[in-house]
Amino acid sequence: MPLPDPIPHIRGTRGRPRHRPKRLFADRGYDYDKYRRLIRARGITPKIARKGTAHGSGPGKTRRVVERTFARLHRFERLRIRHEIRADLHLGLLQLACSIICLRRLRTSF
Incomplete structure (x- = not known):
């Protein structure tokens, strides 16, 4: 479980x-x-979708926000197919893409 440990x-x-x-x-x-046992042992409540249940129920409603964010980021070609070898350039493009997405959302909300 390397993902939840370095939070x-x-x-x-x-x-x-x-x-x-x-x-x-x-x-x-x-x-x-x-x-589920490993996550509970760390004091975290697991909200894992069950196999065999209908899509769009349970944790799927929360995960949809994450999936939409990835879809918006994948509109930027250089982020979808990573051309940059250096991590700092990739991070800079990621931050620029997030800024553009936020700017577009702010423009449509006013």
Whole structure:
């Protein structure tokens, strides 16, 4: 479980900052008791979609936001097919793409 371990402190309400999130959302590919036990052992509530349930129910509603964000980022060709070898150039293009997406959303909201 290398993904949830290096999560930085989560700022929020008063008091001691949390080291881990309260919940972890995942898709049907992680619907195994092994993963659920490992996540619970770290003090995180697993919200993993069950195999055999209808799409669009349960955690799928929250994951849809993430999938839409990836789809918006993949509109930028250089991010979809990584041409840059250096990580700092790729990060700069990613930040630029996020800024453009936010600007477009702000323009349509006013």
